[in-house]
Amino acid sequence: MAYNISYPSGFLSQYIKQYWSLESCIPMEGEHIQRIVPNGLFEMIFYFDNKPESTDPNNLINDNIMLTGQLKNYHDLKVTGKLSLFAISFLPHGLSMFLDMPIKELFNYSIPLRLIMKDKVKQLEDDLSRADTYKQRIAIVEHFLITQIQMNEKKHKHDRIRNVINHINQAKGIVGIEELASKTFLSRKQFERTFSDFIGTTPKHFLKIVRFQNAIYEKSKNTELSLTAIAHKCGFFDQSHMINDFKALSGITPKAYFDNEDYFSDYFG
Numbered sequence: 001m002a003y004n005i006s007y008p009s010g011f012l013s014q015y016i017k018q019y020w021s022l023e024s025c026i027p028m029e030g031e032h033i034q035r036i037v038p039n040g041l042f043e044m045i046f047y048f049d050n051k052p053e054s055t056d057p058n059n060l061i062n063d064n065i066m067l068t069g070q071l072k073n074y075h076d077l078k079v080t081g082k083l084s085l086f087a088i089s090f091l092p093h094g095l096s097m098f099l100d101m102p103i104k105e106l107f108n109y110s111i112p113l114r115l116i117m118k119d120k121v122k123q124l125e126d127d128l129s130r131a132d133t134y135k136q137r138i139a140i141v142e143h144f145l146i147t148q149i150q151m152n153e154k155k156h157k158h159d160r161i162r163n164v165i166n167h168i169n170q171a172k173g174i175v176g177i178e179e180l181a182s183k184t185f186l187s188r189k190q191f192e193r194t195f196s197d198f199i200g201t202t203p204k205h206f207l208k209i210v211r212f213q214n215a216i217y218e219k220s221k222n223t224e225l226s227l228t229a230i231a232h233k234c235g236f237f238d239q240s241h242m243i244n245d246f247k248a249l250s251g252i253t254p255k256a257y258f259d260n261e262d263y264f265s266d267y268f269g
Contacts, residue, residue, distance in 0.1 A: 001022070001023065001024040002021075002022070002023040002024070003020070003021070003022055003023075004020060004021045004134050005018055005019070005020045006018065006019045006020070006134070006135075006138060007019070008142065009142060011146070012142060012145060012146070014091075014094070014162070015090060015091060015093075015094030015095075015097055015098070015145075015149075016088060016089065016090055016091060016094055016145075017041060017089040017090065017091050017094075018089050019086070019087065019088055019089070019137075019138050019141070020086075020087050020089065021085065021086045021087070021134050021137070022083060022084070022085050022087075023083070023084050024079075024082075024083045025081070025082045025083070026079055026080050026081055026082075026083070030080070031078050031079065031080045032078075032079040032080075033076050033077070033078055033079075034052070034076065034077045034079060035074055035075075035076050035077075035250065035251070036059075036071070036074060036075050036076070036077060037071070037074045037212075037249055037250045038070065038071040038072070038073065038074070038209045038212070038249050039071075039209070039213060039265075039266035039267050040070070040092050040206065040209045040210055040213060040266075040267045041089050041090060041091065041092065041266060041267060042067070042068060042069060042070070042089070042090040042092075042094070042095040042103075042106075042200070043066075043067070043068045043087055043088070043089055043090070044065070044066070044067050044068075044087065044088040044090070044113065045065070045066050045067075045068070045085055045086075045087040045088075046064065046065050046085060046086045046087070046125070046128055046137075047061065047064050047065075047066070047084070047085050048064075048084040048085065048086075048128075048129065049081070049082040049083060049084040050079075050080060050081040050082050050083055052077035052078060052079045052080075052083070053077065053078040053080075054075055054076070054077055054078075054110070055075050055076045055077075055078075056075035058108055058109050058110070059071075059075050059108075059109065059110040060110065061077075061110065062112065063112035063113070063114065064125055065112065065113040065114065065121060065124070065125060066110050066111070066112060066113065067106065067110065067111055067112075067113050067116070068106075068109075068110040069103065069105075069106025069107050069108060069109050069110075069111075069200050070103075070106070070107055070108070070199065070200040070201040070205075070206070070209075071108055072107070072108040072201075072205070073248055073249055073251070074249060074250050074251045086128065086134070086137050086141075088141060088145075089266070091165070092165050092199050092200075092206070093158060093161050093162045093165050093198055093199060095200075096150075096154070096158065096161075096197070096198040096199075097149055097150050097154060097158055098145060098148045098149060098150065099116060099148075099150075100150060101116065102196070102197040103196075103197060103198060103199065103200040104196040104197055104200050104201065106200055107200055107201055117148075120144075120148075124140070124141075124144050127140045128140055128141070157194055157198065158198065160183075160184045160186075160194075161184070161194065161195060161198045161199065163183060163184075164180050164183055164184060164195070165199070167180065167183060168180070168206070168207065168210055169210070172210065172211070172214040172234065172235065173207045173208075173209075173210030173211040173213075173214055173234075173235060174211070174234075174235035175207070177191075177192070177203045177204065177207075180195075180203060191203070208245060208248075208249070209249065209267075210267065211234050211235050211236065211245065212245055212246065212249050212250075213265045213266070213267035213268055214234045214235075214265070214267075214268060215230050215231075215234045215236075215242065215246075215254070216257075216263055216264070216265040216268075217265035217267070217268035217269065218230055218233055218234060219258055219263070220263060220264060220265060220269070223258075227239055227242070227254050227255065230242065230254070242254055
């Protein structure tokens with residue numbers, strides 16, 4: 001298996017977390033099951049060979065370029081044969097600056113990019129397919145994204161929401177919605193509507209995802225941390241609260257999640 005990860009150029013780094021690619025080949029008649037959990041980010045994924053099968057009808061991979069919104073809960077992907085993909089991971093507030101639509105319409109869905117951008121996608125797909133190297137693919141998508149950026153009247157609201165996301169990150173999700181609304185000088189109702197338009201889900205659900213991701217991050221940094229210590233450190237009311245959130249977002253308990261040595265926080269990592 002070959003895995004690459006790179007970071008965007010200076011201008012795009014305010015919107016994009018990273019680029020990554022994966023090349024793998026499952027032995028004939030074999031399969032790999034990958035659990036996908038909410039990570040607070042958006043993914044635009046370009047598939048060049050076989051496409052995984054999803055257990056969630058809302059997240060079927062039925063085109064070569066797929067865009068995934070904020071997730072409500074988990075689903076599984078079954079990978080068979082040759083998997084070759086290139087992906088863009090957008091920061092929570094980043095994707096909204098490239099699409100002329102409320103991002104909440106993507107909530108809990110993976111959809112073909114061509115349904116949103118139509119004519120522009122064919123050329124992008126052709127260019128990426130012809131690219132010989134990972135670096136060439138990065139250059140192609142960066143050129144594409146820069147031409148797509150929406151700098152007009154969105155910019156003012158985007159800056160407000162970006163500041164809110166920075167505050168959430170600093171607080172690791174341990175912050176109240178009223179406090180967040182006050183930082184935007186909006187009423188709570190106005191804030192929740194604006195937040196959902198730009199981030200793709202409600203503030204309450206997003207904070208839940210961030211606390212979940214932080215629990216994974218803290219455990220990955222210190223595997224000796226007990227579940228009780230993680231629950232206290234990451235802002236859960238108690239261990240039962242953490243267990244309920246883990247079950248809702250990952251389908252399993254924290255203990256079962258951490259028994260798998262392959263855990264990693266996409267959000268804080």
